[in-house]
Amino acid sequence: MSNSSTNAYTILGVTHHSTPAEVRQAYLAMVRLNPPDRDADKFREIHSAYQILSDPLVQAESILTPPREPPDLGATIAVAEKKRPRLSTLALLALGNLE
């Protein structure tokens, strides 16, 4: 993967495993935070990063590139501990059962 695309991932705060939809979401969020009238340079940087990552070939490379190092299971667990799941509708409704 080229340096420019590596930087683009960093600028948009996504990983090379992020889906195109996630990249777009991150781009929109960044633009919302850095609109062109506030910081034109930053906006330009974000926009060019998005253009790089919207390139079909860069997207294909990111899908094709295998992981570079083993993921940290501890980190995945820590995220799960912090982010509690939404209950399924049935489970939620069952919390109102009278015993």
Added chain:
Amino acid sequence: MASRKAKERARLEKVLQQRRQRQPPTSTASVLDDRVKLTEFKPRPAVAERLEDAAVFARVSREQLSSELQAEAILVAESLELVHRGSFEQAVESLKSIARSSPYADWRLFVRGLVGFYNEDPETATQNWFRLDRDRRPARIASTLLHAEMETQVSNELNPPTAKMIETAHELRFRPNLIESAKRIAAVHHRGKDTTFSVSQVAMLSSLRDRFRSLDKDFISAFSCDCVRIAFFQPNSNVFKMLTKPIAGPAEDPNWNLLTFQYLRLFQGRNEEARKSGMNFINSDLPKLNHLTSETKNALVSSVYLVFAGLELESSNPFAAMGMFRFLYDEPNYKQAENYIQTAIQKFPANRNAYEMLIDTLEKQLNVRGITKRGEELVEVEIIAAKVGLVKAFPSEVETSLWLIDHYFDEERLDLADELIKKLSDQRLDDPLAKALPWKLKIREAMRLGHRKDGIAAANSILNSAESIWPNWLAKDWLPFLKAALVLRAGDRARFEQLVLEARQNCGANEVVGNVMAFAAMQQMGLPSNELKSMREIVDGYVREAERLPIAELCSIGSFFWDLTRMGLRHKGYRIHSSRFGKAMTSRLKDGEMPEMNAKFVDTCCWTAEHRFWKSNYDPNQPDWIAPLMQSDPKVASAVLGSLLKERYSIRRLTELKPLVAMVLEAARSEKDAYYRFRFEKIATDAKARIVDYEGQNSRTRGNRFGSMVDDSENEDDEEDDCMCESCRARRAREQEPQAAVNDASSASSTRIDRPSKEYEDDEIEEVEDELGIEDWENDEYNDEDDDDDEDEDDENDSDGFDEDGNAIPSPLPPRVLTLEEKKARRKQLQKELNRKLSSRRNKGKKS
């Protein structure tokens, strides 16, 4: 072989089955889990419950309501589903139509509070929830959630739930059992240095997935995918397969075909399997990935085909990357690789990598052993076609365009060159060489016209117009010599000699340098050989005497040749002279002769570095004399880096020269000469990218490339089951005993052969054994029982293949390890040979 594998697999599955059946250690969390029975946890209408509340989940109750209320009940159920999916705004919006007076107004409040609760905004949650009717289901759910989450009595405004219900809510939200089980999997310690995910972890993960599937699908999916990616880093394809089979992959690789493809290609000899997985991805998975655009899909197919080509090009020679021992190994299947690359281009024509790979593959074919002249010509035609394709697909591709323009100049296809030059000039490029192309076109045109007598006048006028657009970064010293050559072409020798003398005086060149420059101009202007002859003899004389010429003169000659190199105007016939001067110069510098440090010497250094005149098969590195110069002068440094960039096997040396890259990049900022400014930046950027790429590849492939390693699929027992407690150790011993006995028995019967001692005398047998080179039938080479020990020993001695600085060190040729089948065949052959020899001896003895 097959039966042994099948037996091994059956045994492994049995062990796994036993492990799965084994109860997990008891903990408070697991007790809770059993009691809660989450899968059976469903809403049940209470006896006195309001029909409207029960109607949200029970169809029987709903049917008893008016149609209006039924519609609202459905709205509430749908809204709750939207909240579950994370569409909060939509969920709140969908309930706006419910009137305040409606019995479902409470549910509207509840949903608003629930959204606040999930958004970690307790204020919104409590504001809405404290307005709920205490005796209805929404209030009971809200109360349970608040108690479970905040672990304290929140308010008396909602009825407190039972302890069991709080426990259930806690289990659903905090998932202590699930987290605990996941932590246990993550904490497994591996004894094998190559193990990243053991068989016991696979069993634990399988149990976790079975038990908690309904609890938190997102986490279980993310966790399982991570486990697969961890298993990707170990050479044990069985574990990898065990994981990928039941676990769904991520959206872009739902069946793990792509990862399997990347995984299997890491093993030596499994390229075909890898390719099959890649094709499965292209044919079965990719058409179903609706979230990808068709362009991305085509780009993906193109990239996969390029990897196929890479597999085809991968040599069986472990030293191929260093350019060594090529004569010992088969050449890769270039044609097949070319087909894959062409398919990649066809699928996605904007794939620059594909063109570059095609050109590289074709260039490699020029070095194939035994290639004929005709073969070379054909490959060269293909290279030109590939470069034309690249320039067509990427009109901004300067380097290849310049190459093609030079090629068209050489072939005198000025129309094609002109077309390309126009395309390049439209692009306002920074490259000074690209900017100077109109000038170069004029010079080439003048040279072409100079070949004919009737074109001399036109050639002269074109040279004059070229003078007006002469690049700033290039000295005009050679121009008067070119004009003088045209005069000679017209037949005026006296005037020619006069002009050469003037030209020499103007540029301060002595006789030797002047004659060299004049000869180059005469060659370029296409003077007939009889007119060239006298000057050729003079220059040939200089070449012969190069060892004795004053070194300052050699520097001036070097400086002139450097200009010719920069312009790309070196005449084909002059290359021999140039390289001889270059070699003489480097040899004298090597012997310690050092000229005065000036611009001409720096030019000479650039010239010698660019052409690597010092290079020999025994010493591919830079000579000692240039080392201090390249440390102090960015021009020399850039020339050395530039020459290394052109070399295929120079990446290690390039990595060593990292500080030079930084120096050249820094010099680009302050350099005033446009040519050098651009050159510095380009060379430094290219070198940096190549080093980063190499280091990235290194970090990716170290410990990840399984080519030299054995697939550990059959050694899983060594890796798994890491608990060292007494009971586990005892159990392992019990498990291993019968297996060891079975192994001993089966190996003894299937792999060993009897020494033919019955029919023949011992002495006789030993004699024949000596003849056949068999020292001992128990020798490891012929028996596989000790193979594991050997592997362990190899592992211990195995270095990671890199020196202290992280550079790859060439390892000795890997020992040839016989496969089981080969060992059996070898044994059989030896047995046969032994029997044959013994029986022929016996027969001979009888006859005599």
